[in-house]
Amino acid sequence: MKNSSLIILLQPTNLYEEAERRYHEISEHIREIEKKLQKAPSGMIHIAATAARTQYYLRETKADRGGRYIRKSDTKTIGTFLRKAYDEKLLKLLKNEAKNLGILLKKTDHITERIRQLYSNLPTEAKPHIDPIEMSDEDFAAEWLNDTYESREIPEYVPVYETNRGERVRSKSELSIANILADRGIPYKYERPLLLTNGMVIYPDFTALDVKARKEFYWEHRGMMDDRDYARQAVLKMKSMLNSGIVPGKDLIITEETSTNPLGTNEIHEVINCYLRQESSGE
Numbered sequence: 001m002k003n004s005s006l007i008i009l010l011q012p013t014n015l016y017e018e019a020e021r022r023y024h025e026i027s028e029h030i031r032e033i034e035k036k037l038q039k040a041p042s043g044m045i046h047i048a049a050t051a052a053r054t055q056y057y058l059r060e061t062k063a064d065r066g067g068r069y070i071r072k073s074d075t076k077t078i079g080t081f082l083r084k085a086y087d088e089k090l091l092k093l094l095k096n097e098a099k100n101l102g103i104l105l106k107k108t109d110h111i112t113e114r115i116r117q118l119y120s121n122l123p124t125e126a127k128p129h130i131d132p133i134e135m136s137d138e139d140f141a142a143e144w145l146n147d148t149y150e151s152r153e154i155p156e157y158v159p160v161y162e163t164n165r166g167e168r169v170r171s172k173s174e175l176s177i178a179n180i181l182a183d184r185g186i187p188y189k190y191e192r193p194l195l196l197t198n199g200m201v202i203y204p205d206f207t208a209l210d211v212k213a214r215k216e217f218y219w220e221h222r223g224m225m226d227d228r229d230y231a232r233q234a235v236l237k238m239k240s241m242l243n244s245g246i247v248p249g250k251d252l253i254i255t256e257e258t259s260t261n262p263l264g265t266n267e268i269h270e271v272i273n274c275y276l277r278q279e280s281s282g283e
Contacts, residue, residue, distance in 0.1 A: 010115070010134045012214045016108050023101040026094050033091045037084065045070075045081035056081075137211045141187045144209055151191035152203050163190075171223050173263045174205060177255075180268050181208060186276050194218070196244040202237060208253075210276050217275055218246060219253040226258040 046057040046067050056078050057067030070077055112134075119132035120139045127139075135143075154168055161175040162168055164182055167190055169175050174190075181188045191203040206219035220238070224230040238254070246252050253275055257263040 009214075012212060013112065014212075016105065016110070016112055019101050019104055023098060023105060026098045026101070030091065030094050030098065033087050033094070037087055037091070040084045040087075041080065043081065045078070045085055140214065141209065141211050145187050145189075149189065149192045151193070171221075173221055173223055173255075173257060176263070176265055177206060177219070177221060177268055180265065180272065181206070181276075184272060184276075186272065187211065188219075196240055198240070198243065200240060202240065204241075208276055215251070217251055217253050219255070221263065222254065222256045223263075224259070225256050226260070 042060070044059050044062070046059050048055045048057065056070040056072070058070055058077070058081065059067035072078070115134050116136045119127065119130055119134070120136040122130065154170060158170055160168060161170070161172060163175060163178040165178070167178070169178055169190060178188065178190060187209040189207045191205065192207045193201050194204055194207075195201055204218040205221050208217045208219055209215070210217065218241070220234075222231075222234045225234070238248070238252075241252060242248075248254050253271060255263055255267070255271060
């Protein structure tokens with residue numbers, strides 16, 4: 001039997017994906033810099049800087065301790081050799097970083113995914129006996145969705161809006177939000193109760209899951225902002241959430257509309273693109 005209170009979950013990481021991206025990016029820069037240096041003139045610049053002035057000298061080799069003085073007015077020559085010196089130093093550093101990233105990528109052998117699959121590859125009947133520290137996106141979304149709850153009862157006088165998943169919501173805009181979330185494979189729960197730090201229980205319209213980040217977002221749609229009493233209650237609800245550390249833009253999404261300015265489906269997609277971009281097949 002699982003004892004979830006003892007589980008220390010690994011935080012999601014894109015370390016290896018980012019390392020691979022960085023490795024390819026650096027490799028491209030290395031190739032470009034090497035091409036530039038092949039065309040660069042021979043010699044190197046030496047900068048003699050004091051508190052009073054800076055002088056430039058062109059040296060043929062590293063062993064040359066003197067060099068030909070370059071007048072400050074000869075900005076073309078100074079610029080050419082300064083860029084060459086920068087490129088040479090940069091090339092050395094990039095090659096060192098590429099070498100280290102190459103070692104990391106060679107030794108990982110997709111170890112992060114293997115850790116996730118260690119649990120996900122178990123037979124279904126075996127999984128309840130394991131407390132995984134990491135699991136696949138699909139398993140994480142499935143377990144998140146399996147957490148049951150009791151939402152608020154919707155009065156009979158409220159018009160019936162039924163989502164594609166067969167659940168009832170309170171408005172046409174909530175219907176659009178629910179269906180778009182489902183179509184885009186983003187797990188969500190409608191009006192799941194949330195206990196605030198002051199002991200109050202509220203019911204955010206949606207609790208949506210960014211699967212890859214393992215992060216929940218509360219989504220409040222305020223659909224009658226031209227109604228004074230409704231707007232006042234909406235503000236009080238947001239203040240209660242703020243006092244519990246739930247901050248708009250961080251873990252709280254807010255959309256609004258009035259009777260003459262309804263929420264559009266394109267706006268719903270924009271919000272999802274901003275906060276819930278990682279799509280999952282966990283639905």
